[in-house]
Amino acid sequence: MPVKRGEPLSPENTRARILAVAALAFYERGVHAVGVNEIAELAGSSKLTIYRYFESKDGLVEAVLRQRSERIHDWLERGVEAVPPGADRVLALFDLLADWYRQAGFHGCAMVNAAADTRGDGVAVLGLTRGHLARYRVLLERCLLEAGVAEPSAPARQLLILIEGATVVSSIDADDTAGPDARRLAELVLASVVPSAHDLH
Amino acid sequence: MPVKRGEPLSPENTRARILAVAALAFYERGVHAVGVNEIAELAGSSKLTIYRYFESKDGLVEAVLRQRSERIHDWLERGVEAVPPGADRVLALFDLLADWYRQAGFHGCAMVNAAADTRGDGVAVLGLTRGHLARYRVLLERCLLEAGVAEPSAPARQLLILIEGATVVSSIDADDTAGPDARRLAELVLASVVPSAHDLH
DNA sequence: CCAAGATAATACCGATCGGTACCTTCTCTT
DNA sequence: AAGAGAAGGTACCGATCGGTATTATCTTGG
Structure with missing residues (x-):
């Protein structure tokens, strides 16, 4: 799936989308049960983008919390x-x-x-x-x-x-x-x- | 490490040892963070023995709980x-x-x-x-x-x-x-x- | 004393893990 | 119009996941 049209493709927006998707997934199924691959595809993004905004998975978890x-x-x-x-x-x-x-x-x-x-x-x-x-x-x-x-x-x-x-x-x-x-x-x-x-x- | 000498090598004993080791590891670090390999070596046992007594890792978790x-x-x-x-x-x-x-x-x-x-x-x-x-x-x-x-x-x-x-x-x-x-x-x-x-x- | 069964050791399976590299495509600014 | 930078797609890395197969060793009952 390509990026959703209509919403501006700004860095803040991408980061916020990753955070929102990760927060929901972590909350529903647990931090260990959700992989970075899955967060990337749920956010309609790629792993590279995730690692551009967050140092590691632990960093993403910390930001979410x-x-x-x-x-x-x-x-x-x-x-x-x-x-x-x-x-x-x-x-x-x-x-x-x-x-x-x-x-x-x-x-x-x-x-x-x-x-x-x-x-x-x-x-x-x-x-x-x-x-x-x-x-x-x-x-x-x-x-x-x-x-x-x-x-x-x-x-x-x-x-x-x-x-x-x-x-x-x-x-x-x-x-x-x-x-x-x-x-x-x-x-x-x-x-x-x-x-x-x-x-x- | 071979099996501890002095204690009888009965099926109940082996099963109990696996249960005890798994219970401690699951409690200290979480169910997802502890693998079957680690439980096996902590119990001085092999994975085959674990799967002889428990249907799966989920079965082991259930028995522990x-x-x-x-x-x-x-x-x-x-x-x-x-x-x-x-x-x-x-x-x-x-x-x-x-x-x-x-x-x-x-x-x-x-x-x-x-x-x-x-x-x-x-x-x-x-x-x-x-x-x-x-x-x-x-x-x-x-x-x-x-x-x-x-x-x-x-x-x-x-x-x-x-x-x-x-x-x-x-x-x-x-x-x-x-x-x-x-x-x-x-x-x-x-x-x-x-x-x-x-x-x- | 010997056969039966339980065990440990090891290697292996496909899948997935966190994390990275490469390259193309898209958007925005100037 | 053009360049810069951000994003996506894909493939890959070594490691580990749950689970299985093979084989040799050990304990125990008869």
Whole structure:
């Protein structure tokens, strides 16, 4: 298949197309299960072009994960800012996640999956995923501070456990109970640390 | 290297040795990253012997995961039975997990990791992992029933989210806070469903 | 003590892996 | 119009993948 006509054939476009195709393939079938040949033909490109923009397959994986982490956090930031500060803002985060779990093609957290795929290889992916979780905690701490929690560190860590747990269980189980279950757990956490928020809807 | 002298060279022994070596290698570096050749030489065996006991590499993976699931549940059952029934029995489960997270060589849940490794391949591993989580829930429901919880289904699902979340976070983060954090979350859950257990140590 | 069976060692199979070289075609800038 | 550079197609590289065949060696039951 030749390159799609109508869209400009700029370097940024080609690189973005490779990144998008690789991100989807890696997420659906795993980093080790998808070869560079396949990414090239899925992108309507050639291997040479891939290696022009990325140092190696590992470099491509790293670029994909950096972009993925950035997009996830942008998505969460936007979702959080749509709700006024307070305990409800934290719960809105869990509603967002519950919606995500129900989407077709959901297979868990791409960062955590990639870390599992590439454990034992290099430490680059593990480091990226570690940073990803750290940014999660920063966002949670900020929301908790806004809600009047004086010591947000421990509850932020607890909420992250809820998020990752619900994501894993949702990716394996067939039913869609993990999202609502995690939200109720978050309500419990909030009720125990947020002043005068013992009655959450 | 010839076969180790001193231990009987029985079929069960050879099969068990292959299973043990494969389980460790798959857990440490991932199912896709470990080849049959490597398993053979790690087991001091030959590929022919592996294919005498297992239909294929997928069959070996499946056998490894079945054994792993069985052993995990046996370990949890024994740990649970060491504590008298009640809310403390559930908390003992989380203490057990916290100890596990601190052990050298801990890399998360082998079942969940394998499901991430082989997503997109066959559905066999995903089904095994799904059953693994289901058995977790059965154990949790039993403990909750013993503790006097009339409707253990929802809290059991919530406790499973805590377990899986703490396992994932522990496998990625460097510090050892996820274990105690999950235990405190479990205390919150128990306090909200167990009659007269609002003061847990 | 000997035959039967299990095992290890080795080589091999086609396929695919990540990565590179060569050459043509296309697009854009000037 | 023309040149520069980016992209695609194809073939290739050594290595490794899962899986099989052959053969010699070793353990064990009768």
